[in-house]
Amino acid sequence: MADDERRHGGGDYEPGTTDERVGMQALEERGLDPVELRERLIDAIGAEFSTYYYYTNLRMHLAGHEDYKEITEDARLEDRAHFELVAPRVYELGGHLPVDIGDFMGRASCPHAELPTPMEGEGVDPSELDAEGILEVLLEAERCAIRTWSEVCDMTHGKDPRTYDMASRILQEEIEHEAWFVELLSMERDGEINPAGHFVRGEPGDAPYSTNRRINDSA
Ligand SMILES: [Fe+2]
Ligand SMILES: [Fe+2]
Numbered sequence: 001m002a003d004d005e006r007r008h009g010g011g012d013y014e015p016g017t018t019d020e021r022v023g024m025q026a027l028e029e030r031g032l033d034p035v036e037l038r039e040r041l042i043d044a045i046g047a048e049f050s051t052y053y054y055y056t057n058l059r060m061h062l063a064g065h066e067d068y069k070e071i072t073e074d075a076r077l078e079d080r081a082h083f084e085l086v087a088p089r090v091y092e093l094g095g096h097l098p099v100d101i102g103d104f105m106g107r108a109s110c111p112h113a114e115l116p117t118p119m120e121g122e123g124v125d126p127s128e129l130d131a132e133g134i135l136e137v138l139l140e141a142e143r144c145a146i147r148t149w150s151e152v153c154d155m156t157h158g159k160d161p162r163t164y165d166m167a168s169r170i171l172q173e174e175i176e177h178e179a180w181f182v183e184l185l186s187m188e189r190d191g192e193i194n195p196a197g198h199f200v201r202g203e204p205g206d207a208p209y210s211t212n213r214r215i216n217d218s219a
């Protein structure tokens with residue numbers, strides 16, 4: 001049997017070309033626009049990167065609430081894992097991260113998770129910050145992440161198994177994150193017990209579903 005007679009032996013491109021990606025053509029053949037998906041992914045991981053930064057700031061202002069700090073740290077590091085998991089996919093789809101980080105942040109698909117107290121002069125007055133306000137910001141950031149990755153799951157389901165797998169693993173963690181902050185805010189603000197069913201991650205930012213392969217991972 002000649003090579004081009006084999007079921008998947010060739011495609012409608014010049015063998016050896018680097019101008020075409022079969023990994024993108026395969027999506028088009030299934031009715032998914034790979035460029036639209038790629039741009040949506042850049043927006044989504046812009047939000048993950050933004051959240052990673054802003055959660056650092058939120059965590060700093062939870063001093064005295066060590067349990068809240070620890071959970072915020074888990075969510076913070078897992079958002080970094082989400083960024084790192086999906087960033088290579090942007091390149092596989094023929095794209096690249098924005099050259100300018102300001103552009104990247106400008107197109108993030110979620111609002112920045114800023115400290116809840118209005119800025120006074122050049123800084124924030126820490127005495128006006130309370131855990132309740134910070135937990136509300138954290139909760140709404142997680143909800144935006146759930147909406148973001150649910151949309152990616154919907155776009156890719158049955159069409160792009162690779163991106164779907166990434167998005168669904170991230171979504172599992174975002175749903176957990178929402179439950180964590182529902183529990184904490186319920187008690188902090190309303191004095192209500194509203195369990196998440198969560199105890200602790202094994203390590204800070206464990207990312208049990210979404211962690212990327214780590215350099216120097218001895219496991
Ligand atoms: Fe995330
Ligand atoms: Fe999250």
